[in-house]
Amino acid sequence: MRDFSSMWSIDFLVDPLESRHRYHHSNGITNGSTTASFLVTASIPLKDFLGDIHQTSYQEVQQAGGRAARVAIADFCARYFVRQECKELKEIDNNFRSVSLETLDQALLYSKRRQRYQNGSKVCPPYVVERSDFYCQDDNLNLMLRINCCTNHGTPNLQDVEDTCTIPCQQLLSKIFSLDSLIPELLHHIACTVLQQRIRQQLMTMExxxxxxxxSILPRKSGKSHAPMASPPAVPFQAPKDSRMSQSISIDMGPLAKYLAKSTTPxxxxxxxxxVTLSGLVVxxxxxxxxxxxxxxxxxxxQAIAMGVYDKIPGDGREWCVSVxxxxxVRAEDGRYVNNCNISAFISNLPTPPGVTKAMDTKxxxxxxxxxxxxxAANVVEAMEMGATAMLVDEDISAANFMARDGRMRALVMDESITPLLYRVNGLYQTHKISSVVVVGGVGDWLDVPHNVLLLDKYVAYDATKKAQSISYQFSYGHVQYAGRGVVHRLEWDRSGTPIPRRPLDSFAQQYGSDVSVSILDGGHALSLHRDNDDSDAMQVIDDDEEGCADASRIQQFLSRKQLYASGVCVAWLLQRAPNNPHAGLQSLLQQLDDLLDNGGMNQILQDLREERNGSKHSKAWIHTLETVGYLERPRSFEIGQVLTRLHGIKMEEIPVEDDGEEEAARLEEERKKKALAELWAKRKSKSIE
Structure with missing residues (x-):
């Protein structure tokens, strides 16, 4: 066993949750012993931590895997730490009876209300995401943990812990992370993560x-479980034979390739x-x-495609299901908050209620x-605004009238305000190169628009593209003209419906200029941003005044409460930076945030939110994170943007863009089409009356 205890750099901090933690650990302690908890930060150079691994030096792993390899190393260490049973040293000296280490979220499991979750605390979701407690930066592996101290005489202070527990902590970390026997598993974990990243890059080049x-095993053990369903009964996914979607892709993995050789995936x-060559289905x-x-x-x-935006651990069953x-x-969200969003491509000519003189402007x-x-409609347009290149739509969670209108309903309801998504998906792809993957099982009109059709029959995939085209031609729905605007199910995209870049209005953003706190609401399905000096209860806000609250229960690609909370922290950062970037739209602001996260990680955001007058080493945002979720998991920019636009009370303003004359021409053309459409409906109405 390799001893690298002296290579760890150790520092101790006061634990903001010490009183809560002491109560739990004091249960069962007798003989006058007392307990106390502190935070410990530990750092070790990666080259010393990994050593010379299987004739592959750290430099080779670094060069072959880059940033993805560093994220995978930190993720593996976090999972390995949670799995360890023995994280305690006893009889340190005459006063310190024992010291033990635990993750930052462990103390949050000690309240009676959440006692039932303790047994499941060792189950980690299968997604490889960046964390704020285990991370690699500046060629070092950095950890932040909680140390629990049991003493014979009195409660120890910070200086006592520094003097007594530094060397025991180094020894304990060296004991926990004796990875010599697990090096093959670690390297396989790294190679698996890097391969998923490179598949994702190749998908982008393939468009x-x-x-x-x-x-791949796509179904999960249950609706609440991340674990794969056993096979059988689960049917392993197979791409349909003799289909152009069935392809093999080859990836150069460099020196990491040999660590994938023992993969059980056929x-x-x-x-x-x-x-490395993988066979499967390319969408x-x-x-x-x-x-x-x-x-x-x-x-x-x-769902497997939706979760393919995240890397998965080996053994998840979906580790080779990768999406851009x-x-x-995008889905329907009845009751969501929307502000200043251009949905005119889908919704127009809304009826004016009695007593209202001004028509509703859907631009x-x-x-x-x-x-x-x-x-x-707002979800589609905002996804466009944030830079989405593919939209995933399931009819089960979509608005029926937004998805499609059949011929009979068009004949009955002539004055319809909704242009369904069915009519727009081809225009979206032709004009903006935004692809759509749509689950359909009940509306045959969708067979008029696709380039590819995947048919699932008893969990087996078939290529039904040619059959769908034949059915579409037979029923001829796709040949109906839509008031001179083109084939009814293949409308061109109206330029006037393209979202103009927006940004949070300064007057709203400045309300969150400092002392901002994030609270999790509704059991982890919503959050609230509020001023820290506001004495009102966060739960009371959602009953009396919803300003600053965002419902995230129907944001489909969130992974956890930690990721949701991290999104709230990132939204606070965006609101504080927006007034200093008056010409940056939402996508540009999110890109600035992504760049910062790439370079400094989630901890950089927490430090950037430090209050000027706060003389402590850490920001209030960092302390609130410890109190609420323990640590952060990095969200995607899209989920951050979705939380931002759902904040009740937010005001969005459009950024002026130069008019090159095309906009006026597009406006005149749109008016001409509307006039032609109105004349067509008038003729049809007159005929129906006759």
Missing amino acids: AVAFLGNG SLQVNNHNM PGGITLICGGGYHGKSTTL SSAVT HFSSQDASGSTSQ
């Missing part, structure tokens, strides 16, 4: 949306030239339908309580 590897092959760019009967695996397949990082799930749509169709 594809996702890759589903053959042999679709993965490693040759002698560091090339191409364009419009792809996933069809099939009820309970045949449609939504499960789409800019794929976003600047705002609502405290959006309907299913208007909320889903």
